Amino acid sequence: MNLVSLALHNLKRRPVRTSLSTLGIGLAVGSALALISLSHSIRDSTRDGMDEIGDDLEVMQKGASDIFGGFIPEQTAERIRAIPGVMRASGELFMFAPNDLGNSVLTLGWPDASYLWQKVPLQAGRVPNSGERGVAVLGDTAAISLGKKLGDELELIGKTFRVIGIANYATVVNRGMVMVPLVDLQGASSRPRQVTVVHVIVDHASGRAGIGSVRTAIEALGRVSVSTTDEVLDNDRNFAILEAVSLAVSIIAVAISALSVLNALIMATQERTREIGIFAAIGWSNSRIMMSIVIEGVLMCVIGCVLGVLLSFIAAYVFPHIPAIGKLISFRANVGLIVQVLAAALALCILGSLMPAWRAVRMIPAEALQRM
């Protein structure tokens, strides 16, 4: 018999309350993990997609709040290409373009001579020839969700495109996108001679110092910002809002779990008033009585956290199989995130346990012993 076994004993004594409380904690922790994972996954999926394209630097309009929010002149790419140390540079216009099915699909416009066309991992068909217009290459997931195959027609922003290729990218974001000639997308979206971003590949023979000098030279062009992939995501307001909302909802979820523990322990403490009186009567110190209640709360929390992690893993397995989610983002386990959420849940549960523990030791033992 020790404090831990006594706490376990108490939890087993009230199976319904213990089950419901731990389930509440588990759902809260699982929700927090799933929500934060969701925001991380959107960010990670986007980064993976950008990494798959394989650029060193992204040039965007200075002051743009997010990756969709700025436009720069198309000829900026030519000026960047002229900078020493730049191996390749290509403009890109991208947007969520409405299609004839009433949905929006991530659509990228690339110049005819862009190296980006050469890097498309074709599964079937081909990429556009120079000067070819009204054609599109679809990521395989986009092709499936749009129900298109080679030779089919696809309407984007009121303009008709013929599917000439199916790409087989590895990342979820890239598998769901549509690529068309830049001029077509500029025309359809009324953005003549404008691009959203210029992708830059630096000559790596010049090393990190070379990237730095190229970056400085590009920034000297004026009205543009130069970022690495991570910096783009870090500075993106949409991602910042998404993460803030996820964090806020997660904090609420974890706080609800702490309230659940608090409620369960207050009820359990009230039920055990006489028992606490007995502990005091046989000489238990206040700290020992408090410890016994806190240990009970922590045990309940630990069981709930294990349940929550299991639920989040189930969610991570199930969500990608839901088409509306799986075609946009991928989930992956994040040990650091799990540790952070569990630490927060545990801290809240300990705080939640301290209140009933404090109430318990403030009782006069003789009065506690008279309670039923």
Add this chain to the structure above:
Amino acid sequence: MIQVIERCSGSDKIGHSGALIALRGISRLHDGGAIPALRNVDLQIIAGASVAIVGASGSGKSSLVNLLCGIDHPTAGTVFWCGRPIHTQQNWARLRRQSIGIIFQEFNLIPTLTALENVELALLGHRLSANLRYARAAGVLERVGLASRMHHIVTRLSGGERQRVAIARAVVNEPKLLLADEPTGNLDSVSAANVADLLFKLCETAGMALILVTHDDALAARCQREVRIRDGVIVSDTNQASSFRPSEPEDAAKSVK
């Protein structure tokens, strides 16, 4: 201060006033003073003495016992242990853990634990190894005649057996003072006699002071001293010639193995 009150030993045992525990001007009022449970009570108990507290229901007997072990707080007055005043709950908890054992009429055992686990609870604050705790708890249960029942959940024991578990829990730390609040009040006559014999025998053997709250005049007569309370006031305090007297020889033989 804490160390001084842990144990009275040698000359400290009787302190400057000669008492193991003493009450000075103790009053206990309930409901904001409307109901006086005890009024200006003075009482001294010397080490090894057996004292019966008798009186009618509501006379203040249990209030007195609660104050003697610090599980209730006096409205006025001071409790002294070995001549030193006890003011803090921390000190009271330490005294109950090491020097004062309590036995209740209602047993006050944890109903879902075994007899052994209930006794072990009183040893948890003593920094003993699990093996030593087990050995001490099992040993004292054997002394009260429950060796074969120690692994039973206490709700499956008879009233007399439960009270023996409560006695074992109270004496497992070898206290200097044993407080028994109507320990036989919920027992049949045979069990009551056995429990009473056990209590007196244990106190006599270990040299513990015994304060016994009872309605039973025959039981009170077995104590060295009888304190009578009425309406929260001590109305008589008499020394009696008798000391330990078993009720029936055969019952005592059954109870103390």
